[in-house]
Amino acid sequence: MKEPVKIDKDLIKVHGLTDEEYEKIKEVLGREPNFTELGIFSVMWSEHCSYKSSKPVLRKFPTQGDNILVRAGEENAGAADIGDGFAAVFKMESHNHPSAIEPFQGAATGAGGIIRDIFTMGARPIALMDSLRFGCLSDARSRYLLKGVVGGVAFYGNCIGIPTVGGETFFDKTYQGNPLVNVLCLGIVKKDKIVKAQAKGEGNTIFYVGSSTGRDGLGGASFASRELTDESHEDRPAVQICDPFMEKLLLEATLELIESAVVVGMQDMGAAGLTSSTVETASRGNSGIEIDISLVPRREEGMIPYEVMLSESQERMLVIVKKGKEEEAKKIFEKWDLHAAPIGRVTSGNSFLVKDGGKIAAEIPVKALTTDAPVYLREKTKPEYLDGVRNLDLSDVPLPEDLNSIFLKMLSSPNIVSKSWVFEQYDHMVGTNTILLPGADAAVVRMKGTKKALALSCDGNGRYCYLDPYEGGKIAVAEAARNVVCVGAKPLAITNCLNFGTPTDPEIFWQFSRCVEGMAEACKELKTPVTGGNVSFYNENPQGAVDPTPVVGMLGLIEDIDYLCTPWFKKEGDLVCLLGEGEKSLGGSEYLYHVHNLKKGQPPKLNLHLEKALQKTCLEAIKKGLINSAHDVSDGGLAITLAECCILNEENLMGADINLKESEREDVILFGEAESQIIISCSSSNLNKLKKIVRENKVTLKVLGRVGGEKLTIKKEEKPLISQSIQELYTTWKNSLSSYFEM
Amino acid sequence: MFKVKIYINLKEGVADPQGATIKHALDSIGYQKIGKVKTGKYLQLELDMHDKNKAREQIEDMCQKILVNPVIENYEYQIEEIK
Amino acid sequence: MFKVKIYINLKEGVADPQGATIKHALDSIGYQKIGKVKTGKYLQLELDMHDKNKAREQIEDMCQKILVNPVIENYEYQIEEIK
Amino acid sequence: MRFGVIMFPGSNCDYDCWWAIKEVTGEEVDFIWHKEENITGFDCIVLPGGFSYGDYLRTGAIARFSPIMKKVKEFAERGGLVVGICNGFQILLEAGFLPGAMRKNKHLLFICKYIHLRVENPHTAFTNLCKKGQILRIPIAHFEGNYYATPDTLSTLQKKSQIIFRYCNKEGEITDEVNPNGSLDAIAGVCNERGNILGMMPHPERSCESILGSEDGKLIWKSIVTSLKRIKK
Ligand SMILES: Nc1ncnc2c1ncn2[C@@H]1O[C@H](COP(=O)(O)OP(=O)(O)O)[C@@H](O)[C@H]1O
Numbered sequence A: 001m002k003e004p005v006k007i008d009k010d011l012i013k014v015h016g017l018t019d020e021e022y023e024k025i026k027e028v029l030g031r032e033p034n035f036t037e038l039g040i041f042s043v044m045w046s047e048h049c050s051y052k053s054s055k056p057v058l059r060k061f062p063t064q065g066d067n068i069l070v071r072a073g074e075e076n077a078g079a080a081d082i083g084d085g086f087a088a089v090f091k092m093e094s095h096n097h098p099s100a101i102e103p104f105q106g107a108a109t110g111a112g113g114i115i116r117d118i119f120t121m122g123a124r125p126i127a128l129m130d131s132l133r134f135g136c137l138s139d140a141r142s143r144y145l146l147k148g149v150v151g152g153v154a155f156y157g158n159c160i161g162i163p164t165v166g167g168e169t170f171f172d173k174t175y176q177g178n179p180l181v182n183v184l185c186l187g188i189v190k191k192d193k194i195v196k197a198q199a200k201g202e203g204n205t206i207f208y209v210g211s212s213t214g215r216d217g218l219g220g221a222s223f224a225s226r227e228l229t230d231e232s233h234e235d236r237p238a239v240q241i242c243d244p245f246m247e248k249l250l251l252e253a254t255l256e257l258i259e260s261a262v263v264v265g266m267q268d269m270g271a272a273g274l275t276s277s278t279v280e281t282a283s284r285g286n287s288g289i290e291i292d293i294s295l296v297p298r299r300e301e302g303m304i305p306y307e308v309m310l311s312e313s314q315e316r317m318l319v320i321v322k323k324g325k326e327e328e329a330k331k332i333f334e335k336w337d338l339h340a341a342p343i344g345r346v347t348s349g350n351s352f353l354v355k356d357g358g359k360i361a362a363e364i365p366v367k368a369l370t371t372d373a374p375v376y377l378r379e380k381t382k383p384e385y386l387d388g389v390r391n392l393d394l395s396d397v398p399l400p401e402d403l404n405s406i407f408l409k410m411l412s413s414p415n416i417v418s419k420s421w422v423f424e425q426y427d428h429m430v431g432t433n434t435i436l437l438p439g440a441d442a443a444v445v446r447m448k449g450t451k452k453a454l455a456l457s458c459d460g461n462g463r464y465c466y467l468d469p470y471e472g473g474k475i476a477v478a479e480a481a482r483n484v485v486c487v488g489a490k491p492l493a494i495t496n497c498l499n500f501g502t503p504t505d506p507e508i509f510w511q512f513s514r515c516v517e518g519m520a521e522a523c524k525e526l527k528t529p530v531t532g533g534n535v536s537f538y539n540e541n542p543q544g545a546v547d548p549t550p551v552v553g554m555l556g557l558i559e560d561i562d563y564l565c566t567p568w569f570k571k572e573g574d575l576v577c578l579l580g581e582g583e584k585s586l587g588g589s590e591y592l593y594h595v596h597n598l599k600k601g602q603p604p605k606l607n608l609h610l611e612k613a614l615q616k617t618c619l620e621a622i623k624k625g626l627i628n629s630a631h632d633v634s635d636g637g638l639a640i641t642l643a644e645c646c647i648l649n650e651e652n653l654m655g656a657d658i659n660l661k662e663s664e665r666e667d668v669i670l671f672g673e674a675e676s677q678i679i680i681s682c683s684s685s686n687l688n689k690l691k692k693i694v695r696e697n698k699v700t701l702k703v704l705g706r707v708g709g710e711k712l713t714i715k716k717e718e719k720p721l722i723s724q725s726i727q728e729l730y731t732t733w734k735n736s737l738s739s740y741f742e743m
Numbered sequence B, C: 001m002f003k004v005k006i007y008i009n010l011k012e013g014v015a016d017p018q019g020a021t022i023k024h025a026l027d028s029i030g031y032q033k034i035g036k037v038k039t040g041k042y043l044q045l046e047l048d049m050h051d052k053n054k055a056r057e058q059i060e061d062m063c064q065k066i067l068v069n070p071v072i073e074n075y076e077y078q079i080e081e082i083k
Numbered sequence D: 001m002r003f004g005v006i007m008f009p010g011s012n013c014d015y016d017c018w019w020a021i022k023e024v025t026g027e028e029v030d031f032i033w034h035k036e037e038n039i040t041g042f043d044c045i046v047l048p049g050g051f052s053y054g055d056y057l058r059t060g061a062i063a064r065f066s067p068i069m070k071k072v073k074e075f076a077e078r079g080g081l082v083v084g085i086c087n088g089f090q091i092l093l094e095a096g097f098l099p100g101a102m103r104k105n106k107h108l109l110f111i112c113k114y115i116h117l118r119v120e121n122p123h124t125a126f127t128n129l130c131k132k133g134q135i136l137r138i139p140i141a142h143f144e145g146n147y148y149a150t151p152d153t154l155s156t157l158q159k160k161s162q163i164i165f166r167y168c169n170k171e172g173e174i175t176d177e178v179n180p181n182g183s184l185d186a187i188a189g190v191c192n193e194r195g196n197i198l199g200m201m202p203h204p205e206r207s208c209e210s211i212l213g214s215e216d217g218k219l220i221w222k223s224i225v226t227s228l229k230r231i232k233k
């Protein structure tokens, strides 16, 4: 690339900067910016780095709590106290657009990025989760994307040796062409060993460690390079290639480095690479920073300062080392065959100074790029589509005659089927901590040397949010918490990924605000503060924006792993009970979508007080050892939840005989979705004790039937609606996803 | 009948960590003077066709549609008639 | 300075599931007349040497020791002088 | 007994082996860095699973050149016990300590799940606490576990009882369906002729505690300890 001679209107525009923003840049600098500076401003003031549209809305999230050690936004990830002197560090991030272009590398580099965020805080990553959304599985491109994305997450997580312990896989035509790929990473660190992402202490040395810098990802920053000059280039790749092996070396070396106490701070070079890592660490440390980019290791020849500063090559880190400890640091890097180059130092003052050998390439006040970046209060209006889609007249929905075959059809819906084709491609056991493998409501990883374990769940429902963003946002949090409760964990805190369309569209921004408000409300009520997350706007395809899709990653704590609870039925003769009651609705249900091809209606209403009481009751019952299984009612309604209780344990399928005393339409009874409900099983001798807890917490408990036999039978007032052999249910559910990939 | 050999490479500028690691290994085993190492794929296939031009057309099409990932890869091929 | 291209193949008789899968994919998309498909690796490397014979020796050695697994793989290579 | 677990760059089951040997089996264990030149004082060397050198080029192909491998060779030549698990097995194959080679799994997917193994030869230093035909439940996690050997090699392995484990179903039957990766003759683990080097794809270190779903892996560590005690006597 060549430097353009002059910065003109077009150049400013392709950098995604408005005229006002450009005026502001001139004001800050007191002069015209040069090309490199223009690039630096454009990436630091981009939505991705500055959160210029979302910041004011995100302030609605509760971020404080007794156990919150690092609050959202303070560092690369938040941290929660989990006792015994340990903190859990966790965060979720999206890599939607890169995955749409190159699914394998896009998803893999997404995993790589979030893993770096965790270990740069000094935490050893112990689990990954992936929350994935694609268009219809019947479409070849969607299958290609699914295969590539799963392959990419697997390639990265397996190689680096962090178990991918769970996730979500959801299909809906709204995601056609714009898949959502959100990856969560959880790490553990001694509380007093948390490392800050800050550059402090005049004269401390800035090290560049890891892969060399190429032109990859340049286009991803704001535009494609060829629009800049008339010269024709070979097509420059925007696609970043991952190197999990390099990251494994970085992971081990940095943790060793932290142990040796030579580190002042560190940050990975993620979005906006060298630029954001240097500027953000300096900003947090209230320092200046000076680097010489002629010292930056490069993969390609002839790179200009602009390219070096904006490259998004993967697996690179910035480490600030104490003055005088450079040799000690170098030794550790060398042990791990890593190339570490000192490229600059922390300075007093507030200037971000970039030199290229003897020349000054850029000089900008640090805070102008961070805390003083522009923030906008975007306009919002209630979308017009809402009134139309919320009206659901059940008389337009024909009641199927053969409920048995509809039941099987539901079980083989891509959104209901077993996701083992996905999670068996992930090493979910490495680390020998995964005590609840994928397939349950939440994954559980133990903490060796203690009785404790951490539970994780990812949840979100774009359909609900499309129909009612506020309720949908609330539900995402509540469901994630409920999932964690079902395995016996107390919900502690959340991270999240907010996937939306274009924020300058007032209707999209309304969806965004309402979702956040709903989530915030639920977080407050359930006492699960937000420790961090990520906003992904511009998720659009030719048909328009994707359904508003906030994804919640919930962290829960199990005090004693002897009281781990699982979702499947265990003993013949156990009572099957429904804990809690929520109003059933077909609005936004999987049944309506999969069987009737409709996305309509009012999603289930969530009463947060009831929800809280329900979760408390369930946890108490688990801790007292009163129940043998717990599984929350979600996608597909009661019938699907019951089926899952019967077949989730492949080693030991269990039938059940259920009799429901309800008066609604049969499809509503079976497949209507509701909040605040958990199916539990218990021995009849525990029923009275259970009832006592239920009364104390003012929730409800209904006995629905008994575990046993080779069939799942569901009756309404003794009249059979469904009766199926569990073997058949199992086979249908288990093989439906892989059948799309068999040849 | 044709025998086709297809050579698939990473595009110029696309990082090749595998190549870099192999180079590093060769260096440290003690091989001298190793410059850049690039990794790629090598496919061989038989085409039961007679018209070379048609064969070429089909090969191009197959490469662009499935054999090659055009986002990050380039390809070249050789085609040879066999009896 | 030499530029070396190394083509690595699975030996005759060693099953090649990847090749079979690609063939199957090509068939099912509707490409006609696809015979056997074989997958392999393609390495390119630069050697900063001057004596072609010595270069050949080193390449053979590298292939036999590390680049190729002789239990299941064959190799061929081309060497070309560059300035 | 003192075990040594080698750490290659990219190993990722090293700590898991350490935990299984130390905390579950109760034996002494230390890590050995791959650039180490000295391995005296160990009774058994473990090459753990993972992705040494990222599995770049071929699994195990680069790690076999680590300085430590010369020492492991000498150790094995003196009759020391060596176990390679998953990537460790792949390294042993590449280094020529064991016969054969690994190819990509037949379905061309990484696969992680519990499988069943049948003990084919209980008369080894690694299986002496098992019965012939005993069925073990142990997880696998690999992309390249599709074992191959030439027909000659295979018949030698069979004749000399060097096939230690084969993939089977719950009932111990060996069928194509339950062969998870396409391995020749459903081979999951082999040893050398002398019987002191074992390579296996399944992960015994992942199945040593009931909370993880199985304790069958312990049999292998304990067999090793038993045979070492016998030798030391
Ligand atoms: N992409 C994925 N990666 C890993 N595990 C997954 C993935 N998708 C689904 N799973 C697992 O499959 C199980 C069922 O998922 P889901 O139906 O979303 O559960 P729930 O409705 O209880 O949240 C969970 O244990 C989940 O972790």
Ligand SMILES: [Mg+2]
Pocket: A440, A441, A483, A631, A632, A634
């Ligand atoms: Mg659930």
